[in-house]
Every structure is written in C-alpha cells, then in structure tokens.
Amino acid sequence: MGENLKVVRDATCTFCGCVCDDMHLTVDLDQKRIMKAENACILGKAWFREHGIEERPLALIGGRTATTEEAVEAAAQILAQARFPLIYGLSDTTCEAQRVAVAIADMIGGTVDTTTSVCHGPSGIAFEGVGESTASLGEIKNRADLVVFWGGNPAEAHPRLFSRYAVTPKGMFIPNGRKDRTVVLVDVRRTPSTPAADIFIQVKPRSDFEVLWALRALVKGRKVDPSIERRTGVSLAVLEDLVARMKSCRFGVFLFGMGLTMNRGRHFNSGALLALATDLNEFTHWVAKPVRGHGNVTGADNVVSWQTGFPFGVNFSRGYPRFNPGEFTSVDLLTRREADAALIIASDPADNFPKAAIEHLRRIPVITLDPKATPTTQLAQVAFTTATYGINVSGTVYRMDDVPITLRPAFESPYPSDEQVLTAIRDRVRALLGGNRLPAGAPVAAAS
Amino acid sequence: MAEIMTLIGGRSSKQGTTLCASKLGAAYAEISSTLEMNVEDMARLGLSNNSKVRLRTPAGEAILRCKGRETKDLPPGILFMTYGPLSSQLMAGDTAGSGMPISKNLDVEVEPVRDENGP
Ligand code: SF4
Numbered sequence: 001m002g003e004n005l006k007v008v009r010d011a012t013c014t015f016c017g018c019v020c021d022d023m024h025l026t027v028d029l030d031q032k033r034i035m036k037a038e039n040a041c042i043l044g045k046a047w048f049r050e051h052g053i054e055e056r057p058l059a060l061i062g063g064r065t066a067t068t069e070e071a072v073e074a075a076a077q078i079l080a081q082a083r084f085p086l087i088y089g090l091s092d093t094t095c096e097a098q099r100v101a102v103a104i105a106d107m108i109g110g111t112v113d114t115t116t117s118v119c120h121g122p123s124g125i126a127f128e129g130v131g132e133s134t135a136s137l138g139e140i141k142n143r144a145d146l147v148v149f150w151g152g153n154p155a156e157a158h159p160r161l162f163s164r165y166a167v168t169p170k171g172m173f174i175p176n177g178r179k180d181r182t183v184v185l186v187d188v189r190r191t192p193s194t195p196a197a198d199i200f201i202q203v204k205p206r207s208d209f210e211v212l213w214a215l216r217a218l219v220k221g222r223k224v225d226p227s228i229e230r231r232t233g234v235s236l237a238v239l240e241d242l243v244a245r246m247k248s249c250r251f252g253v254f255l256f257g258m259g260l261t262m263n264r265g266r267h268f269n270s271g272a273l274l275a276l277a278t279d280l281n282e283f284t285h286w287v288a289k290p291v292r293g294h295g296n297v298t299g300a301d302n303v304v305s306w307q308t309g310f311p312f313g314v315n316f317s318r319g320y321p322r323f324n325p326g327e328f329t330s331v332d333l334l335t336r337r338e339a340d341a342a343l344i345i346a347s348d349p350a351d352n353f354p355k356a357a358i359e360h361l362r363r364i365p366v367i368t369l370d371p372k373a374t375p376t377t378q379l380a381q382v383a384f385t386t387a388t389y390g391i392n393v394s395g396t397v398y399r400m401d402d403v404p405i406t407l408r409p410a411f412e413s414p415y416p417s418d419e420q421v422l423t424a425i426r427d428r429v430r431a432l433l434g435g436n437r438l439p440a441g442a443p444v445a446a447a448s
Numbered sequence: 449m450a451e452i453m454t455l456i457g458g459r460s461s462k463q464g465t466t467l468c469a470s471k472l473g474a475a476y477a478e479i480s481s482t483l484e485m486n487v488e489d490m491a492r493l494g495l496s497n498n499s500k501v502r503l504r505t506p507a508g509e510a511i512l513r514c515k516g517r518e519t520k521d522l523p524p525g526i527l528f529m530t531y532g533p534l535s536s537q538l539m540a541g542d543t544a545g546s547g548m549p550i551s552k553n554l555d556v557e558v559e560p561v562r563d564e565n566g567p
Pocket residue numbers: 013014015016017018019020039040041042043044045158159160161
C-alpha cells in the first residue's frame with residue numbers, strides 16, 4: 001500500500017440493486033486503487049477491488065486507437081444516418097447519463113430500451129395490469145415478520161439483502177431480528193440461499209403460476225384438489241400451511257426474482273404473485289418487490305418513465321413515445337434484424353442475449369460506452385472507455401426499492417463519464433440533424 | 449444417445465466476482481462453461497466430473513464440462529449453468545411478444561462428448 005491513502009466513508013456499492021451506501025473505502029490515490037471495502041459482501045469487494053484504472057485507449061474506432069473527440073464524431077455520424085437505431089443498456093450508469101440517452105433517442109427518432117426488458121420487464125408489464133403493493137427496504141427491515149423469497153438466489157446475487165434488510169437485521173417492530181421472522185424460500189432447486197429459510201418449498205420447473213394460482217384460491221377459501229401435488233411437486237398440506245401463515249402474519253413481503261420472469265409464463269407469473277399480494281391485503285398487510293440485479297436498473301426504469309411515460313422498450317419514430325414490449329424491445333429488434341445501428345451503454349448484450357440477436361449486433365454499426373473490455377465492446381465499431389459510476393463518477397442511482405441515493409466517488413479517472421460522452425454525442429447529432437429528426441409525414445411548422 | 453433434460457440458467461457468486469475482473473478472462477470462461485448435473489444422471493450417462501457434454505436446443509448447441517450435484521441439491525433431469533456466451537448459444541430469440549427470451553427451464557438434448565484425450 002502506498003503512502004497517499006484516503007478513506008471515503010459511507011460510499012455506495014453499485015454492483016447490485018441493494019446499492020449498499022455504508023461502504024468504508026480505503027483508497028490508494030497513487031495507485032488509483034481501492035485497497036479495502038469495509039462492509040462490502042464478496043461481490044462488492046470484487047467490484048471495488050477490480051475497478052482500478054486499467055491502461056486502455058480512450059476510444060477505439062474500428063479497432064484502432066482514437067481520441068474521445070474522434071469517437072464522438074464517428075458515433076454521431078452513425079446515429080444521424082441510422083433509420084431505426086436502438087439505444088440499449090443503461091442499468092450500470094447514473095440517472096444523469098440515462099437522461100441524456102433518452103434525449104438522444106427522442107432526437108433521432110430511435111428506440112430506447114434498458115436491461116429491464118431481459119430482467120424484470122415482465123414484472124413491469126404485470127404492474128401495469130395488476131398494480132403493485134409496495135414498500136421500501138427500510139419498511140421491510142422494520143416491519144416484515146413473514147418474508148417469502150420466490151424464484152431467486154439472493155445469497156449469491158444480492159448477499160446483503162439478507163443481512164441488511166430482510167432476514168437477520170433487528171427492526172423497530174422486529175426487535176429480535178431473525179427470531180422474529182419466518183423466512184420462506186420457493187425455488188426449483190436448492191441454492192446457497194436455501195439454508196437461510198425456515199421453510200423451503202421446491203416447485204417443479206414451469207409450475208410457479210399453478211402454485212401461485214392455487215395459493216390465491218386457498219386465500220379466497222376455495223377448494224384445491226390434492227392432485228396439485230402431481231402437477232407442481234408441492235402438496236396441498238404445504239400450501240394450506242403457507243396460506244395460514246400468510247393470513248396471520250402482521251406484515252408479509254414477497255421478494256421475487258427472475259425465476260418468475262425468465263420462465264414460461266413470464267408476466268403472468270409476476271402478475272399472479274402481485275395479485276396474491278393484493279388478495280392477502282384483505283387479511284393483513286402484504287407487499288411485493290422485484291429483486292433487481294444491476295446497480296441502477298431501477299433508476300433506468302424511473303428515468304425512462306419520467307421522460308417518456310413508459311419504463312422500457314420505447315420508440316420515438318413517430319415523433320412521440322410508444323411502448324410495446326415484443327416490438328420495441330432489444331432482443332426482438334435485433335433478432336428480427338430491424339435495428340440498423342445500436343448505442344449500448346454500460347451493458348454487455350453480446351454476453352447474454354440469444355444467439356440470433358448477437359449475430360445481428362455483428363452486422364450493424366455498434367457504439368459502446370463501458371469501463372471494461374467485454375464481448376460487446378469487442379464487436380463495436382466505436383468503443384468508448386468511460387469512468388466507473390460510484391467509484392469515479394458522482395450522480396444519482398435508485399436502489400431496488402426506488403429510493404434515490406447520491407454517489408460518493410473514491411478517486412478520479414482519466415476517462416470521461418458516460419454522461420459527458422453522451423452529452424457530446426447528443427450535441428453533435430443535434431448539429432448534424434439540425435434539431436430533432438422529424439418523422440416522415442409530420443406537419444411542417446408554418447413560417448411566421 | 450441423447451436425453452432431454454431441463455436447463456436452468458442463472459447467476460452464481462463466483463460468476464459475479466470473476467466478471468468484475470474481466471469477462472474476457474479464463475476464469476469467467478471456465479465458470480460460464482461449467483454445467484451442474486445430478487450425480488445419478490451423470491452416472492447413467494457414463495459421465496464424471498469434468499467430462500464434456502453437448503447441449504442442444506432448436507436455437508443452437510454448446511459443449512460444457514459437467515460438475516456433479518447431489519439429488520437433494522439438484523433433482524434428476526435438471527441442469528444448471530451460469531449465464532454467459534454459451535448459454536446465449538442455446539437461447540431462442542422469440543420472446544412471445546414480451547421482450548423477454550426464455551433462459552430458465554429450457555428443454556435441452558444432453559449428449560456425452562467422447563474425445564480421444566479422455567473424458
Ligand atoms: S449486496 Fe450488492 S450493493 Fe451491497 S455490497 Fe454486496 S454487491 Fe454491493
């Protein structure tokens with residue numbers, strides 16, 4: 001460790017949606033590295049440890065080193081010429097950068113979509129149909145005496161959800177912490193999260209909807225046939241016991257994961273769980289929260305909603321925002337070969353999208369903004385290296401419960417922030433287009 | 449001889465820590481090419497830890513190395529792998545009008561891969 005050390009107290013980890021804001025960081029300012037991250041979980045420690053300053057070019061154009069200014073020009077030319085461009089990602093950057101990305105989509109008449117579409121997008125669709133009984137993580141910590149995790153593995157994906165909010169901490173009305181809570185985990189397999197539960201319910205794959213619908217029936221006092229066990233792997237007795245607990249708790253919460261959304265049934269599964277939470281409010285207090293993955297994916301939902309009225313999958317080609325999952329969502333636009341250029345911010349679709357979508361990304365000009373080299377930056381025509389949010393860049397992020405948190409960066413980066421790069425691209429595209437691109441057939445303003 | 453099993457894609461903490469270092473590194477490649485499989489299924493297919501298996505869906509195929517899990521942890525017929533370049537090969541682009549491709553509970557054909565250099 002060098003001599004020039006700094007301690008940043010109450011910094012924020014932006015690796016996962018828990019957005020823990022109680023990190024005490026020891027920073028070596030000479031080496032530009034975080035040496036210690038007190039209070040971080042194993043994932044947070046890796047996040048801080050691995051985000052020192054790497055020797056990377058400021059930008060690459062066609063694989064060749066370029067300045068940020070040259071790359072801004074190349075990116076702006078691509079976006080100004082594209083007929084059906086896609087702007088995607090945004091879940092690992094600040095709300096300030098997200099806002100500029102939406103403005104670019106509006107200006108070029110493109111589509112803006114976020115990683116929500118391949119995460120809790122189906123839950124977003126379900127919220128619109130069924131509604132959401134919600135709470136902050138603070139309320140859950142202080143009040144929830146029955147916690148049901150459904151289709152997720154927080155021990156490996158959001159480790160401090162257990163220790164900071166939902167399983168072990170003592171709360172105002174939960175004075176004895178773990179002893180005052182009953183924890184239920186529903187999943188198709190045992191995971192490192194299973195030992196944290198008092199009750200583990202193993203459902204057969206592809207039967208979450210059936211289990212949720214049977215629970216709804218039992219809550220409403222209807223009869224459920226014991227053959228439910230053959231279909232779902234869960235006996236009627238187990239379901240009845242769970243319903244009795246759910247009706248008699250003081251404050252219940254469902255924390256649900258991608259076991260519901262990435263599965264057969266998608267938004268129907270999320271909708272069934274949200275409807276069950278609503279049903280239970282006839283008896284006692286129940287809330288349901290999706291457990292969110294990336295550090296600011298919740299911010300992306302909020303920013304895109306403020307600016308367009310819709311959370312993801314928003315298209316501006318008619319000059320006004322239209323929301324249509326399946327039509328304006330990234331996997332569909334790429335798989336159907338409709339997008340003719342892509343601006344990808346802080347995200348790596350080439351590592352996790354379906355094969356056919358990745359193949360289309362190889363066919364079209366792609367622009368990336370990322371602090372690290374990834375499979376997506378490797379296929380990009382224009383790749384910017386940017387500073388890491390939360391570590392080098394200040395700004396706002398939203399925790400998974402929609403609580404905004406201001407970031408406290410640890411040290412400066414030689415690379416620009418996503419917001420700076422996007423602002424430069426926006427200004428250059430505006431100059432190239434002479435303002436917003438007007439859709440074909442739009443009425444021309446009368447000269448005064 | 450191929451068998452049909454159910455593949456669940458997901459995340460693991462090792463995957464989370466290695467992706468912070470680099471998605472282009474050997475550690476990430478190893479984690480995202482490991483397939484967890486029930487030990488009884490492995491024995492029936494003549495597989496041991498680190499044996500290669502080919503998974504096939506209508507969208508594509510991928511070759512992974514398997515790692516045994518006891519029945520209490522992973523039921524027979526169920527497979528688990530972390531998301532990454534190989535899981536992408538198996539996913540179809542159709543989202544049924546939802547925006548979300550299916551990556552959990554995929555039906556996959558499982559077939560041992562015998563190579564000359566042993567399992
Ligand atoms: S739980 Fe998430 S936000 Fe909190 S320290 Fe771990 S990775 Fe970071």
